[in-house]
Structures are given as structure tokens and as C-alpha cells.
Amino acid sequence: MPNAKLLVTAFLGTALIAGAAAQEKKIYRWVDKDGKVQISDQLPPDAVDKARKEYNAKTGSLKSDVQSQLSPAEKAAAEQQAQAEAAALAEAEKAKRIEQGMLVNYETEQDLQRFFDERTDLLKQTIISLKASIQSRRAVLISTLNELSEAEMNGQALDAGKLKMLADTQAIVAKQTEQMDRLNVSYRALQAEFALTLEKYRIMKSEADSRRAALPGDAAVPTAQP
Numbered sequence: 001m002p003n004a005k006l007l008v009t010a011f012l013g014t015a016l017i018a019g020a021a022a023q024e025k026k027i028y029r030w031v032d033k034d035g036k037v038q039i040s041d042q043l044p045p046d047a048v049d050k051a052r053k054e055y056n057a058k059t060g061s062l063k064s065d066v067q068s069q070l071s072p073a074e075k076a077a078a079e080q081q082a083q084a085e086a087a088a089l090a091e092a093e094k095a096k097r098i099e100q101g102m103l104v105n106y107e108t109e110q111d112l113q114r115f116f117d118e119r120t121d122l123l124k125q126t127i128i129s130l131k132a133s134i135q136s137r138r139a140v141l142i143s144t145l146n147e148l149s150e151a152e153m154n155g156q157a158l159d160a161g162k163l164k165m166l167a168d169t170q171a172i173v174a175k176q177t178e179q180m181d182r183l184n185v186s187y188r189a190l191q192a193e194f195a196l197t198l199e200k201y202r203i204m205k206s207e208a209d210s211r212r213a214a215l216p217g218d219a220a221v222p223t224a225q226p
Contacts, residue, residue, distance in 0.1 A: 025057035102201050103208055112201055116194045123187045130180040137173050141166065 028043045030052035038047070041057060054064045106112040144166050148158055 026063065027055040027057050027060075029053045029055070102197070103204055106201070109198065109201065112198060113194075116190070116197075120187060120190055123183055123190065127180055127183050127187065130176050130183070134173055134176050134180065137169050137176075141169055141173070144169075 025041065027039065027041050028047070029037065029039045030047050030050050032038050032047070052066050053062060054066065055061065056063050102112065106115065144162055148162060148166070151158055
């Protein structure tokens, strides 16, 4: 009899384990490398790291939603994306503080205009100086070319010093012209920046004035600090 009891106990234990295993059986749903949806009660090795949904085989209810495991390259790309988003957010917050600070630092549009004029004056003076230098050097180039052309027409040997000076001056003019072009681009960008800043300033100024007018008596609107 004791042996019979042991056999019954073992049988019941095995049945319980088998029943639990049947209850835990899963149905897997994933997308394979070809982009096709696969559904199976067996998960192949190449799908282990893929995103998938796992359902209870008996009830059909969703048991878990497994996300795909990222490769080292994907993890690095995700980290870079997160860093870029954080940097963009920081820049946006900085820009917001700067905009709020405009109402503190510039009481009128004329004050804002003077600030931008100070930034553009140096650019304007540099551009004017470069333009004058380029025109002067071009005049020298034209004069030297005329002299060399006349000497060549008269059958004279061309002056080596003038030829070198001609090449050097041409190189300087090219560099100065390139520099002036860059400065002109910066100047136009600064003008566009001022136009946008002035528009934002007017909007914020109008909103601040409206809030101030809505306050009772002589109450003052708290000034936003940059």
C-alpha cells in the first residue's frame, strides 16, 4: 500500500505539472526579416531578439509585449538621438530665456535697434574696407596687365617681377572677394535675425502691455528674468 500511495502522489504531481505547462503554452506573433507577420506556438531562434506579442494559447489573451533588443549600433544611434533631442530642448529653453530677457534689457524698439546696429557696424566697416582694397588691387592688376601686354607687343621680354606680382595680387583679390562674400551672407543673416527678433519683441511687448492694463490700480507686472 505505501508503494501505491507513492505512485498516486507521483502521478498527481506529474499531472499537475503537465496541466500547468499546458496552461502556460503561448502563441507568438512577430514580423520576420521579410516583413511578413508570423504566428506560431514555436518561436524560432532568429525571432528571439525581435519584437513580438505573446498570447495565452488557451484563452487568447495577451500575456506580454516584448520589445526587440537593440544591437550595439542601434543603441549608439538611440543614444545619439537622445543627446540631440536634449541639446535641442536646451537650446529652446535658452532661446526662451533670451526672448523673455528682451523686455528687461530693451525698453523700446529703438534700444533693440541700437543693439543690432552695434553688431552690424563692424561687419559693414569690414565689408567697405575689403571692397575698397579689392578695387584698388584690381586697378593695379589692370595697369600691370596693360604694361605687360604693351611690352609683349613690342617684342620685349616680360618682367619676371611684374609677372610674380600679378599672380600674387590675383590670389589676394580672390581671397578678399571670397571673404567679402561670406561677410555679406553674415550681414544679410543678421538683418533677417533682427527682423524676426523685432517681430517677437513686438508680440511680447503687446502681451505685457495688455497684462499691465488689465491689472487694477498701479499694480506692476512682474518682469521675467533671463
